Amino acid sequence: MSSKPLEAAFARVLAATAHLPGVEEATSYGTPALKVRGKLFARLKDADTLVVHSAPDEKEMLMEVDPKVYFETDHYKGWHAVLVRLKQISAGKLRHRLEQAWRQKAPKRLVAEFDGKR
Secondary structure (H helix, E strand, O other), X not given: OOOHHHHXXXXXXXXXXXXXXXXXXXXXXXXXXXXXXXXXXXXXXXXXXXXXEOOHHHHHHHHHHOOXXXXXXXHHOOOOEEEEEOOOOOHHHHHHHHHHHHHHHOOHHHHHHHHHOO
């Protein structure tokens, strides 16, 4: 990472996943990313935008309910990912959204262990 805004954005995203086991820092398309057991679940598109894995029906619902936070570009149509405006999302919502993405990509056993410790 070379950009201070990118570093700050990723630090915020990383902090929102501190409670999740098995989260790995990585890169994807040259930007900071998060994986769980090798599976990508979020990456920065740029310093203002996070790409987060989501099921298609969930993606549509998020964009409809909160379009100031969630959106997509033509490039992401049909993909299992929603774009998040980092400046518009609260810390709590970011943490929740990243946990939902993590749950979809994490192995079932890891999710069960996580749920068992709560």
